[in-house]
Amino acid sequence: MSGPREVAVVGGGLTPFGVRGVTWAELAQEAGEVLFRTVPNLRAADVDSLFVGAAEPERFAFQSHVAPLVAEQMGLAPHRIVQRTELACASGQSAIRSAYAAIRAGLSDIAVAVGVEKMNIPDMAEANSAMACVLDRPWDAAHGLTAPPFFAMVAQRHMLEHGTTDEQLAAVSQKNHRFANANPVAQFYEKKFDREKLLRLPLVAPPLRLGDCSSMTDGAGAVVLAAEDRVSEFTDTPAWIRGSGQYSDFHNLANMGSLTQWSGLVRASREALRSARIGPGDLDFAELHDCFTISEIIEYEAIGFCGPGEGGSFVADGRSDLGGDVVVNPRGGLLGCGHPLGATGIAQAVEVVDQFAHRVDPARQVPDPEWAMVHNLSGSANVHSVMVYERGG
Amino acid sequence: MPTAVVEVAPRKRSKARKAKLLPPEPAREVPGPGERPARLPYLLDLYPAESAAQTRLAPFFEGLREGRFLSTHCRKDGRVLWPPRIVCPVCHTSDLTWVDLPQTGRIYAFSAILAGAPSGLEEELPRVVGLVELDGSPLRIFGRIVGVEWPECRIGMRVRVEPFSLPDGRAYYAFRVVR
Numbered sequence A: 001m002s003g004p005r006e007v008a009v010v011g012g013g014l015t016p017f018g019v020r021g022v023t024w025a026e027l028a029q030e031a032g033e034v035l036f037r038t039v040p041n042l043r044a045a046d047v048d049s050l051f052v053g054a055a056e057p058e059r060f061a062f063q064s065h066v067a068p069l070v071a072e073q074m075g076l077a078p079h080r081i082v083q084r085t086e087l088a089c090a091s092g093q094s095a096i097r098s099a100y101a102a103i104r105a106g107l108s109d110i111a112v113a114v115g116v117e118k119m120n121i122p123d124m125a126e127a128n129s130a131m132a133c134v135l136d137r138p139w140d141a142a143h144g145l146t147a148p149p150f151f152a153m154v155a156q157r158h159m160l161e162h163g164t165t166d167e168q169l170a171a172v173s174q175k176n177h178r179f180a181n182a183n184p185v186a187q188f189y190e191k192k193f194d195r196e197k198l199l200r201l202p203l204v205a206p207p208l209r210l211g212d213c214s215s216m217t218d219g220a221g222a223v224v225l226a227a228e229d230r231v232s233e234f235t236d237t238p239a240w241i242r243g244s245g246q247y248s249d250f251h252n253l254a255n256m257g258s259l260t261q262w263s264g265l266v267r268a269s270r271e272a273l274r275s276a277r278i279g280p281g282d283l284d285f286a287e288l289h290d291c292f293t294i295s296e297i298i299e300y301e302a303i304g305f306c307g308p309g310e311g312g313s314f315v316a317d318g319r320s321d322l323g324g325d326v327v328v329n330p331r332g333g334l335l336g337c338g339h340p341l342g343a344t345g346i347a348q349a350v351e352v353v354d355q356f357a358h359r360v361d362p363a364r365q366v367p368d369p370e371w372a373m374v375h376n377l378s379g380s381a382n383v384h385s386v387m388v389y390e391r392g393g
Numbered sequence B: 001m002p003t004a005v006v007e008v009a010p011r012k013r014s015k016a017r018k019a020k021l022l023p024p025e026p027a028r029e030v031p032g033p034g035e036r037p038a039r040l041p042y043l044l045d046l047y048p049a050e051s052a053a054q055t056r057l058a059p060f061f062e063g064l065r066e067g068r069f070l071s072t073h074c075r076k077d078g079r080v081l082w083p084p085r086i087v088c089p090v091c092h093t094s095d096l097t098w099v100d101l102p103q104t105g106r107i108y109a110f111s112a113i114l115a116g117a118p119s120g121l122e123e124e125l126p127r128v129v130g131l132v133e134l135d136g137s138p139l140r141i142f143g144r145i146v147g148v149e150w151p152e153c154r155i156g157m158r159v160r161v162e163p164f165s166l167p168d169g170r171a172y173y174a175f176r177v178v179r
């Protein structure tokens, strides 16, 4: 008996992201259409397992037990494992991680990981309540805590401790929006944002402006994962999952250590890189969780692309752009693509597949990429989930 | 304008560093629109359940009504826990005792919600919120900050716990800037 089986993401696709005139279930149907279109050799009967990343269907669509709903909408009949994965903003990556674990353990051969979120609903105050209850609802959210004021406090401390500026925050948003202008499924595909425009947008939670915050977005997507002996049925450029790390270290804000040094991400990314046997300098690109501009800046520091406090100048100097040390968020990020919670992790994996296959717009194509990292934080950056991919073929 | 957000308030010598407890005071009504329902639907209500029939943390809310700010303490490992709990996360004993927390502290970080409020809070914008370092305690607690407009708020400003009553009679707390 040999060791655990190798696993790859072999294909997948996305629905358009944005404010969509479709229901939750219709998004799942669209995910089925795009999956079978982008992975032509996939037969529904070969899919033995289904993992559905969905953060809050109870809140946004008043629907629980969504895994069988998605199976029905997509025309799948999983017969080994069928389940939903929920980890707030990381629910999509959780679906992929669960599929990876199942295939690696020999419990599945071909699994589909789906992400669906419908966040734009008639009463957006209710949608904001849904976002609030991701946090410690009775002890933090009841005071008015949602994501923007939390990350605003993180930005405030980073500015105070390291001299990070509004212009450096805007540089993150400008880069990611520019990439999103080359990504047809992005929510802001057709919207141009230069630095000056970003700095004039209204404040949402000072010091964060509208352009510093990812959006409430409707969207879905699906990817196929296959065991090593089935990979060649689907693609010549598989995205092999080589490393994985995850860390959860607090929930109530009182139990967070430093606001500006995310030790959970230090641990999760080190574990992911260690298991892939590479270092941060080996990565060609990284899909990092830029739910807010300050998040991406702190993530550079925690992963080790630069030193503590240097994230602001790292982006302002172009070191996370094409031609820099590592290309961060060539997909357009959460800032440019929108952030349909459960679908975001799926979208990042689709970007890895498409970048490895050299089939994205040249304006965001990373030259000859071999190694990629995907990261999601969830909640108040209290959980960090990291995966490392290597291009095959 | 946003640079004001990172300025730090000048430090004054504080008499409250030794965590002196303030005398109890009656809970006060939050001023708000009269039309507001006494209670949102249960699953949109952000505030905690607080009656003894619903939670073993009822003493915290009874304490607020008496002007106290309590949490739980584990005698075995000496930790004061936040939020209050019924089982210690370190040694897993349920033998926890209620202790008074300092009711004064200093703003460590803050922001203001200018848009995007959850149900029930839409009419209370802008809403200043922040993390408060309690005097003489390792605890840094999040809460609403009242008594200051956000452009005037500064890191380092002194605050004290202020209990208040929700429209349906439940007790909760905020932090009020002390001038």
Ligand SMILES: [Zn+2]
Binding pocket: B074, B075, B076, B077, B078, B088, B089, B090, B091, B092, B093
């Ligand atoms: Zn203990």
